[in-house]
Amino acid sequence: FSSNNHPLVLFLDDLQWVDSASLELIKLLYLSEECNYLFLIGSYRENEIDKAHPLQISLENMNSTKPIHYIALRPLNIRNINKIISTTLKCEKEESFSLAEIVQNKTGGNPFFINQFLTTIYNNELIYFDNELKKWKWDVKEIRLRDFSDNIVEIMIQKILTLKEPSRKILQISSCIGNTFNLYFLYIISGRSMEEVVNRLNEPINNSLIFSISDEYKYLLSLELKGNEKEILNSIEFKFSHDRIQQASYSILEENERKNIHLGIARELFSDNKDSDIEENILEIAHHFNQCLDLIEDKIEKLQVIELNFLAGKKAKKSSAFKSAFGYFEAGISCLGENDWEENYSLSLKLYSEIAEASYLIADYEKMETYCSVIEKKSKNILDRAKAFELRTLAFTAGYNFGESLSISFKVLGELKIYFPKNPTDLEIESSYKKLQELIGDKNNSDFINLPLMEDPYKNLSMYFLSLAIPSAYFSLPSLLPLLSFKMIELSIRHGNSILSAVGYSNLGMFLCGMTGEIDKGYSYGILSLDLLEKYQYKNLKCKLYHIFYNFIKHWKEPLKDCLQPLEEAIQVGVEMGDNEYAAYSTGEFCYNSLFCGESLNSIINKSEKYIPLLTKIKQEHIHVVLYFLKQFALNLSDKAEGSSNLKGSFFNIDEALPFFIEKKFGSGAFFVLVLDMILKFLYRKTNEAYNNIDKAFPFIDAVIGIAIVPEYNFYSSLILLSIYEESDVEKKQNILERVQENQKQLKFWAENSPSNHMYKYHLVEAEFYKIINKDYEASINYDIAIEYASTNNFLQGEAIANELAGRFYFSRNRKKISKVYLSDARYVYSLWGANNKVLQLENEFPEIYNLSLDKESLSYLTSDFTSNFFTKTSDSINFQNSGGLDV
Structure with a gap:
């Protein structure tokens, strides 16, 4: 629709009110390679957009792919x-x-x-x-x-008061209709003749208080309009010159008069739309009724207003306008009578269920609990009470109360005759898995996709509460997690696929990849979940399924960096759909995986700061803290004022947080901070302190099943163990070699499945091992292989560490010239990563090495002959497949 000969400029005003569907269209148009010669201009009120607003998230995502040019309309100086x-x-x-x-x-x-x-x-x-x-x-x-x-409103009031009374009156009526209004509707509401209405509009127009959007107005006085030319008059629109003028006109109306005007507008709009699709104007109709609720006395009309507010609230919620949705539901509830739970049970239940959910979505948990209590008290059965229990589990999880959250899920599942052991043992998990395998038999993905749909409402409810229990189980009782997914798949096979069956399949995939090591099979179940998402277009599940697949499954086979864009997409979809919990999970995952895949520390700080306001707004405390400790980690390496080898500083303190995490059974949080603290200590050469963290973190490892931090823990643990080898006694040395050997078996398996993510780790540990057993030739080769893999796959931290350790190796062998090359490379890559404090530490430790400043090109020139000779000489004799490694 746009071409070189016919370019198109599209201007979109008031984007702060944009709905999710329009946002998707804007993204499609802007990012499409086929939409050339299209100029998109958008405007929005900056003070109405925060970092958590769907528009802001969408703009930032679009800007990362295709630059957006911002023009801030600042006050005149x-x-x-x-x-x-x-x-x-x-x-x-x-x-x-x-x-x-x-x-x-x-x-x-x-x-x-x-x-x-x-x-x-x-x-x-x-x-x-x-x-x-x-x-x-x-x-x-x-x-x-x-x-x-x-106050500009007061100035405008004074200006409006100078108008003749008939003109002032018509302006006040117009202000009740809205910022924009058409001539026909104003004529109907005013109760005046068409000639009077037109004449009374002249003075506000001449005073620039309002203006005509269409040119037809100019010809009105030459026509003898009777008021029955509806089609013509509807097309003639007027607009207030500024919303403050509308505000001023509205404010000088007496309250009773204002309410009566709104009631007339509401009834006229309702009458005009009730025979057609009322959905289009539902928000406007409900808004006008809500300005005059105390004037509505007729019981039938009250019920109509309740229903209108219910529909308006649903529409607002669909557009992610959760505060507005809450307002509509609240207005509807205010119209309910004392006996409506008995006389209009269905209407009352759905209103209370919706306002309870809206309270959760705006993170007002106190109001949520008030409405949930009413639902629990008044509901007739478990199906009707389910919404109250669901919201409580979500709120408890958001506030670290994982045990309370699980107990609610267990209570509901118990009523549905589904039971689990309190602390599942390995034997119970193994037994349940064998039973599931027997039930699955030879079914493939196609068989699962083509299962009939689950129709039993109680089985569907069971699936829902099984899925609700998963996050709290993951954080506080990981041994329960596989049993939940096994049960979901069992119900799906026996009773058909529910909307949530995909969650069960993907969680099984996570279990297989992260616990049993069946990576190909686990990956296949992850793909199955995405295929079901595609088949049924369950957009409200997209955030959940992306969270599972791209955080727990995909990286075991494919580059970790390829998981970042889908995780950021999951954040946006979660926010749009009101899935606060999984939007929060995806936020944490997007940020910590950005760290693990080698993005600059400055990028980690920026990403954390970008999403902290979102998590603050939706009160997801357990993920909110993740962004703070990631930011602190990055600052401790990059900011001189924060340069500490402990994970503590201006934004996070491990000494205060760790006991709290342990008390709250927030196992994944405990594991993360201990490992990040361990990495800091290792980088700052506090190896004995880092060594202590290895055993401190291990008891919590089941709480991070399937996450990319597990290979990181394996990798750094081995490097730390090998770094203290020389100072250890004979018994401890043997223990170190055995532990590293066990780690390497696991890391080798991961590297075989995902070489881009893990091969550099494997070879760097191999190099350090060969160093301590004085096999310098093999060590040299493995250092270079590690550097090559890290560099090729853009793992800045991996490349920097590998260069540093190689440099230290050559320095220890008194080969200072070669050492200078690697240590200079290390300083350069650490600098690229943003680890300024680490650069300073190296410069202080090796002043003689860094007297000569070298850039990357000169370093490459110096090392080209050296590394090429090694690779030419050894590529066939010692490689990943043929190396015995750790020959202890």
Whole structure:
């Protein structure tokens, strides 16, 4: 629709009110390679958009793919204001400067306010034209003495009060209709003749209070309109020149008069739309009724208003306008009578269920609990009570109360005759898995996709609460996690696929990849879950399924960096769909996987800061803290003021947080902070302190099943163990070698399945092992292989560490020239990573090495012959497949 000969400019105003469907269309148009010669311009009110707003998230995502140019419309400064005044009054800028200062102080530089203020002082004859001198004059002293309000609304009120009463009245009625209104509707609501309405609009138009959007208005006076030309009159629209004018017009109406006008508008709109699709205008109709609820006495009309508010709330929720949705549901509930739970049970239940959910979505857990208590008390059966229990589990999980959350899920599942052991043993898990395998038999993905749909409402409810239990089980009782997914798949096979069956399949995939090591099979179940998502287009499940597949499954076979974009997409979808819990999980995962795949520390800080406001807004405390400890980790390496080998500083303190995590059974949080603290200590050469963290973290490893931090833990544990080998006694040395050998078996398996993620880790540990057993030739080769893999796959931290350890190896062998090359490379890559404090530590430790500043190109030149000789000589004799490794 746009081409070289016919370019298209599309302007979209008030994007702060955009719905999710429109956002998707904007993204499609903007990012499409086929939409050339299209110029998209959008505007929004910055003060109504925070970092958690879907528009802001979408813009940032689009900007990362295709740059967006932002133009901030800031207030005019004194120079601009003075230029406007001097140009208008045809005088020198020096002469008008004192007036410009007053205008700036009164208006704050807002262009609309400037115009109104200048008009006001002109109307008060404080600016006037001197006919004798033939120039404009003004009295600065008198203007300062006059009590002109700083409030633009008050100024506008004074201007509106100068209108003739009929004109003022028509403007006030218009302000009740809205910022934009058409002539026909104003004619109907006003109760005046068409001629009177048109004549009364002239004065506000002439005073620039409103303006006609369409040119047809100019010809109205030449027509003899009777008011029955509905189609013509509906097309003639007017708009307030500024929303403050509408606000001012509205504010001077008496409350009772205002309510009666709204009631007339609401009834007219309802009557005009009830025979057609009311959905399009439902928000407007409900809004007008809600301004006059105390005037509605007829019981039938009250029920209509309740239903209208229910529909309006649902529509607002669908557009992610959760506060507005809450307001509509609250208005509906206020119209319920004392006996409505008995007389209108279904309507009451759905209203209370929706407002309870809206309370959760705006993170008002106190109100949520109030409404949940009513639902629990008034509901007739477990199906109707389910919403209350669901929301409580979500709220408890958000606030670290994982045990409480699980107990609610167990209570509901118990009513549905589903039971689990309190602390499942390995034997119970193994037994359940064998039974599931027997039930699955030879079924493949196609068989699962083509299962019939689950129709039993109680089985569907069981599936729902099994899925609700998964997050709390993951954090506090990991041994329960596989049993939950096994049960979901069993129910799906026996009773058909439910909406949530895909969650069961993907969690089984996570179990297979992260616990049993059946990576190919686990990956296949993950793909199955995405295929079901595609087949049934369950958008409300997209965030959950992306969270599982791209955080727990995909990286075991494919590059970790390829998981980042889908996780960021999951955040946006979760926010849009009101899936606060999984949007929060995806946020943490997006940020910590960005760290693990080698993004710069500055990027980690920026990403954490970007999403902290979102998690604050939706009160997901257990993930909120993740962004703080990631930010602290990055700052400890990059910021001199925060440079500590302990995970503590301005934003996070492990000494305070760790006991709290353990008390709350937040196992994954405990594991993460201990491992990040361990990595810091290792990088700062506090190896004995780092060694202590290895055993501290291990008891919590089941709480991070399937996450990319597990290979990180394996990798750094081995490097730390090998780093203390020389200072250890004979018994401890043997223990170190055995532990590293066990780690390497696991790491080799992971590297075989996902070489881009883990091969550099495997070879670097191999190099350090060969170093301690004095096999320098093999060590040299493995250092270079590790560096090559890390560099090729953009693992900055891996490349830097590998270069540092290689440099230290050569330094220990008194090969200072080669050592300088690797240590200089290490400094360069650490600098790219943003680890400024680590760079400083290296420079202080090796001053003689860093006297000569080398750039990357010169380093590559120096090392080219050296590394090429090694690879030429050894690529066939020692490689990953053929190396015995750790020959102890």
